[in-house]
Amino acid sequence: MSKVTKGARRSLIWLAAILVAIYGLLAVGVLTGNASWTPGLALDLAGGRQIILTPVLDEGATQEIDQSDLDQAVSVIRQRVDASGVAEAEITTQGNNIVVALPGTPDDATVDLVAQAAQLQFRPVLLVGDPSPTTTDDETVTESDETPVAEPSASASATPEPTPSASEVANLITDAEPEPSASPSAVLLDAAVPEASPSPSAETTDEAAAEPEDASSFAWLTEDVMADYAALDCLDVENYGGRTMGDPDAGYVACSSADFAKLAMGPVEVTGDDLETASSGPEMSQTGSFTGGYEVRLQFNSEGAAKFADVTTRLVGLEDPRNQFAIVLDGVVISHPVVQSRITNGEASISGNFTQEQAEQLANQLKFGALPLSLEVQSNQQISSTLGADQLEKGLIAGLIGLVLVALYSLVQYRALGFVTIASLIIAGATTFGVISLLSWGLGYRLSLAGIAGLIVAIGITADSFIVYFERIRDELREGRSLKSAVDHAWTRARRTILISDAVSLLAAVTLYILAVGGVRGFAFTLGLTTVIDVIVVMLFTHPVMVLLARTKFFGEGHKWSGLDPRQLGRDTMYKGRGRVRTGAAAPKDGLTLAERRAAERKAAEGGAVAADEVGEPTAAEVAAVNDAAEVSEADADDAPANDRKGDV
Template sequence: MAPPTRRQRPVRTLVVLAVLVFALLGSIAAGTKWSTASLTPNLALDLEGGTQIVLTPVADSGEDVTSASITQAIDVIRQRVDSSGVAEAEITSQSGGKIVVALPGNPSEETLELVRTSAQMAFRPVLAIGNPTPTDTTPTPEPTESVAGTDPAAPAATPEPTAAAEEPSDEPAKAAPDTPSDAAYYITPAVQAQFDALDCTDAANLTGGVNGDPDKAFVTCSQDGSAKYILGPVEIEGARISSASSGLGVTSTGATTNQWVVNIAFDSKGTTQFTDVTTRLQSLAGTPPQNQFAMVLDGLVISAPSLDTGVIISDGKAEISGTFTRETAASLANQLNFGSLPLTFTVESEEQISATLGSEQLEKGLLAGLIGLGLVVIYSLLQYRALGLVTVASLVVAGLLTYGVITLLSWTQGYRLSLPGVAGLIVAIGITADSFIVYFERIRDELREGRTLVAAVDRGWERARRTILASDAVNFLAAIVLYVLAVGSVRGFAFTLGLTTLIDVIVVFMFTHPIMQLIARTKFFGQGHRLSGLDPRRLGAPGTRYVGRGRVVSGSATPEDAPVEDAALESETTTRVPVAVGAGGGGGGGLTIAERRAAARAAEQKAAADAPVDASQQSEPESGRTEGNEH
């Protein structure tokens, strides 16, 4: 005998799902009242329009702007826009070296200023490094002293008035700095307070675009948000870099190592400046992190290396080594090359643009979705009759969850729904309906084997869930690959496809299956009404059906002859031993021992009742009785 299965509680699962949906929609409703949330998702540029800015980059050195510089400038602008929370922005280059930035909706003035501001590179000394999270500097209150023998009834002493907290001073502790690495001069109380309060885990502090006063201390984050810095004044400008490249390191003997490095070369002025910097940093080798220098691009630290002991670089050629990979080394080299040719962005035009597809296309997309949904509903009702209503209810729940998640992401993460995203939602209707069909067909297969509906639901679920999970896993992996490899609006399609695949799993496990467990115990579905979609006779079930407690129903009996209570009791209290299903051969395949015995008795009774009676056998008893009477 197999061990008893864990008792299932479908009502509890449905309650948990209802709480989840209520919390999701309730959060959005609360956000519309007390925050900036909206009852509808934000739309992308192709559906809503937005602001378009055309920038003309100009090299400060007067040289021609190369395509590589344009690419680096686009990367800087994209990082700024993405970090500011604006999604689905389009940043492209046009002929003539122009950069076109299209921002959906009504972007804030701060976001527009980030696009207009030119990016700069500079080298600054490192004065302090800290963890990316804010530092709590609130003083711990001193414990109040008590005097033994104080009268409790005595009035409390009136506290002395205290002066209001003063703003941290920005005055240096000394008249002039000894070197650009003089922390005592540059780290004033105001700078320290700014450093303590800075939160580099907040994406808003990673937008860049703030380069700071070149002659003062500068507080900023690393580009990846992993650390925060206090930096000294600018010592070398990015324009002093003549070239930067990445590759495998080379030893003094000319042998190639397996370590990826970045090589920098400065021009003549930069060589002199870098010699002075490395000479001073060597004198600070014993006081880290003041022996480090930071490479700052667009106001964020992209690297902060230290010097090897005893090394003073006088030829203007430096090699940066560390835990680089091929990709990270190439990325740093590209960023340094961008610093070698700083660009100034001239705003050529700034205007509002209409939606490239507009509300008409959105309406057509939604209409296509409704038509597809209607066809799925019609098919479900024709194929599964009343059982199709479970499909309709499941699709409604999936729609509520999808709407809630997308709207919540629009509010909290700046997500915007594009037309390809709408296409992903339409495709999801078929994916979700496919999961229900797999489950229902498994239940029907169990009914064809002669099981009751309650038992068929449990057995069908055990088989169907593996198929559903495998199918959804393939769809989800496809969405991930498409999102990673695709660019532009195609990623919107991949995102909604992956999101709806996850929601499909939630709906099937937390709604469809529990609902089937509940309706299987009802008279309409449990007794196989002809309109239920689960009529065993229409499904080709065997002529004799076991209904529990050693009772069977023949194929000629009506469904009402099999009490659903007995069937439910049997399925919950009897442990089944599955065997191979066979058409004949004395097996009664797929039935328990009790089922086979009951079926055999019923078959014998039916055979005895239908067998023809021989006339000679009928006369013998009468003859015997006559002869007995004569004697």
Template sequence: MAKARSKGARALIWLVVLIAGLIGVNFGAVQWGGGSWAPQLALDLEGGTQIVLEPVVAEGASVSQEQLDQAVAIIRQRVDASGVSEAEITTQGGRNIVVALPGEPDAATMQRIQASAKMEFRPVLASAPANAPGATPAPAETPAPSEPAATPETAWDQAWITPELFSEFEAFQCADVDTTTIAPADQPFITCSTDGTARFILGPVTVEGADIADAQVSAATNSQGQATGGWAVNLELDGDGPAGFEATTRGITNLPEPQNQFAVVLDQTVLMPITSNVIITDGNAQITGGFTQEAAQSLADQLRFGALPIGFQVQSNETISATLGADQLRAGLLAGLIGLVLVVVYSVFQYRALGLVVVLSLAIAAVLTYLVVTFLSSTEGYRLSLAGIAGLVISIGITADSFIVYFERIRDELREGKHLSSALETGWKRAFRTILVSDAVSFLAAVILFLLSVGNVRGFAYTLGITTFIDIVVVALFTHPLLRLLSRTRFFSQGHRLSGLDPQALGAVYRGRAQWRTPVAEGKAARSAGEAQRRQTIAERKAAMADATAKED
């Protein structure tokens, strides 16, 4: 018994450590990460920013619904990758795309939304530092052509640089970049880097952004596969991408700088020039360049989600009010409070003093849930919507169900005549398996719902998954250990009638192996014995019938 009590105390200590750890990481997020002690609210409860994107197409051309649907999916991926949750992305009038984001999005998120042009890979023909307004043009790394250019044969052929194009390049200002236009894919054009520090003459497109299958961040390695201590972006191409990438790397790898560079172009500006050091034949390349982990992740996200079927420009950007507001938030919280009160009332009525264990367990579950949701809100951009609150309310029922399974298992063991301490351990082993199976089903449903849904439904699935996992933690680290400790008290161990564990009130009739309590013949005792017999388990009834048959024989 001392061993069980020691295990219970250790489990409670681990719970305290867990709560302290969550408080600590939340404190760190508030102090150094710009977080808050309260969860951020989603668009339906707080309001936010609405951006209307208008497609940029040639005069007289139209946008198909398939193109719009594909664009919506890619923009949603961009928004999700930035850590913003509960965003609403829809089409408007069969032409525009409306992006509604909760709160005030940061500059990086706004850039991802607005950088909506088609991604391309183009070879670098020439480069130079950006020209300062009114200053002498900075010299280019490629000399001006001295004679009429021949007909270019490849996308990286210097013959693309005509005297007229070079003169335009020499005078070009980065402020002249027009991100709303779409440069012809089969012609060179002049542009600048996204940060406005460099100018480029780029050749025709050799790889389309739509051919990017995936881009993931990993530790950078050298040609021997050894880690270099930096970060890299692993690029995977499909479709026509591998062939185009192989042809280009084969043509530019041994050229002098900057002709040995690829330019990753998004929204008509160069995200970064990539130097080709080796011929890539299988469509899998590793991009390095002294990245930090954050910079590598940002580039990977842009590569994965940058390829839109059409270009877009921002038509409007305005603040919008909450679609539901504080009244619905209060209504959702009130619904949760009513459900909580009903669970508490039922627990106290059904389980007497054990109902207090339910109340304490629910309180611990609420603390853990609040700390986890707040931490995710501060660090991962999670926002609590009305659907998410519905997931929290439903979790009350899931947690109460676990208590009922456990308590009823204990009471079944007591009905078989076991001592409380033995009933606790046996009942726990049987109940915990049932609880795990039940919670596993709920968690699986939440995961599937999260993966297959969008918008507010994902918020519901998210909170449902979190609270289902927390339910297991609370039952294992608090409810069962607390009952272990309470079982050592006289009130519970002797089965006080208000404890909820009174063997007589439960109809216990079994008194050891094959020994049954003899019914008392008269009065109230007789009625109690009859009630006890009626409440025998199936196993007890079979044993009693077998015993009666043996006596008749």
């Protein structure tokens, strides 16, 4: 068995292993009752539940709800829904109402989660650790718990990051009018990456066993709190939305959306009720000049100012990271700045390497959390699909018609070779269906009508890749190569064209997915997914099958029904790629094929020149000998620059 044949069979084995893995995992999900053989459907095809919420201020509140507050409420609700695993949800505003449409049949916990009001808390920081879950013994924290987080490779937050990354200077909180004796340091401290996080060891273990002296005491790190701290995974998106806020009078652990660090904190000392408002703007130095950066300004009410003065007075004298306080919104730490001075007048500012957008985002989050706002459920009802089963049926029929037409065209144009196209489309369809069903189970993905449109478009993209390959094989046969040689040379050239074409399609799909909203993203997702699968099928199925077929008698000898008969291909038609051909000028010089010209040259060298009209059809042995002799020189010509190759397509 040749090396080429072994490589082809190995590729087919890899493809079979991929399909077995996909449907094996799906079977496990079906048997455990967590998955289905078919993908979940989105709102437009399956319907769902619609909840209309109305934001209401508490009695006696003087603030007003504006559009930015509604947008922030939508952001918080979307974060909760995403963390709960519900995909393809639609969350919009209509006037002063918030409309939440959840596909399928969401459970009661998800519905209750949507209607919860966001809470804002200020807690003192006790530990800052690595985002990954760790193990602990009975009384101590492992070294990995104390390792500060650097900058993880994947984002776990569903909302824009309001604070600088771990590699930048973190937040610095200063008094708007600092006292002379407590002026802030000239060096900004990095709250996200402290040099070390203290661990409650011998001395602090005794402290933890006693009653806490204040909110910054390690005594708040009880066994339950430390167990939660060790188990918390801040690389999991589910821990960035919809988490319970915990007991305000006990220790608490949460993830930071600013740098994905894991924080252990003391009890709540200041709440959103104590914060009057928040705003953002250019940062100013103590002399009143602009620094070029941006800051977030906090204004506390009289009661909050007194609480905050006590907090900053205690924290400013503690070691890192206990000189930080965490701002927790809806169970997620949105910032944990370092206290640089006592703040006694209720006016503070958070500064750092903010962009204008980051400062505005953090200010809006603080302002929203400070609102005495609740969400009242105006209606909670089941809704029918906006398009329904009728549109789904029509979409599937359209896809089936397109598939049948492609199959008929392939059989007419390529005869038996068309069955390779049909088999490739079946493999691509089975792979796509399995992957989408897995995504529906694992990530809650739901297929919309726009997504089905992307799958239908993919039929043409996939078939186009096969046509490029087959036509290149035909061109090589017209030049007089044997089928084995034609398959190898055609693959070298067609592969480049296929990869470039698919790369452009994938780039368009990714760009569309990032920039678009709603159903258009569903179209972009399935288009990108099928483009990747197209590359896999061509590499692991279509080309290996052609390599094996080229070694069969039916295809290798050019049977008239194989679609690869050199006599039926003709000499005056050459494929230029992607549906274009050239005729007439592409005919071989003197009306001879490559094999005939080589044979004539060989005879001329042996016994004198032979006129073109005196050269008859070469024997099979002569053709094989000429092709073998020309193999090396033609391979070199294939590698030459395109401008230097005459007749290259």
